[in-house]
Amino acid sequence: MEKTIFLQDEAATDRLAARLAPRLRAGDCILLHGPVGAAKTSFARSLIRARLGRMEDVPSPSFTLVQIYDDDGTEIWHADLYRLSHPDQVLELGLPDAFATAICLVEWPDRLGSLVPPDAVNIVLSVDGEGRLARLSGGRPGVLEGLE
Numbered sequence: 001m002e003k004t005i006f007l008q009d010e011a012a013t014d015r016l017a018a019r020l021a022p023r024l025r026a027g028d029c030i031l032l033h034g035p036v037g038a039a040k041t042s043f044a045r046s047l048i049r050a051r052l053g054r055m056e057d058v059p060s061p062s063f064t065l066v067q068i069y070d071d072d073g074t075e076i077w078h079a080d081l082y083r084l085s086h087p088d089q090v091l092e093l094g095l096p097d098a099f100a101t102a103i104c105l106v107e108w109p110d111r112l113g114s115l116v117p118p119d120a121v122n123i124v125l126s127v128d129g130e131g132r133l134a135r136l137s138g139g140r141p142g143v144l145e146g147l148e
Contacts, residue, residue, distance in 0.1 A: 031106050035126075
């Protein structure tokens with residue numbers, strides 16, 4: 001299943017992330033694609049806050065590479081792989097294990113190489129006029145069903 005959703009502003013991005021958040025469970029992975037400035041981190045921040053049910057400081061993991069949040073016993077991993085140069089570095093971060101046990105949000109997923117989880121949700125964000133387009137595909141059965 002693939003769907004394209006127009007996000008007219010930051011609030012629309014927040015709403016999409018908030019609608020997706022409760023559908024996720026341990027083992028789900030969201031791959032966030034798009035150029036610098038496409039709102040990948042904004043989307044991840046909104047999804048994490050929606051999952052946690054509170055305003056949480058969610059910095060970009062550009063320099064730390066991974067930030068981990070606890071959602072009532074389920075970890076949420078937010079990874080920014082921009083600075084990685086080889087998929088072997090993903091192994092050093094422990095991401096493959098997290099793919100099985102946590103909810104993972106991955107910016108710059110092209111750095112994963114062959115380590116991309118087979119049931120990952122792909123979200124491609126791109127600028128469209130004053131807003132953004134979000135192209136969503138993949139995921140386990142039903143995760144994107146009815147998401148508008």
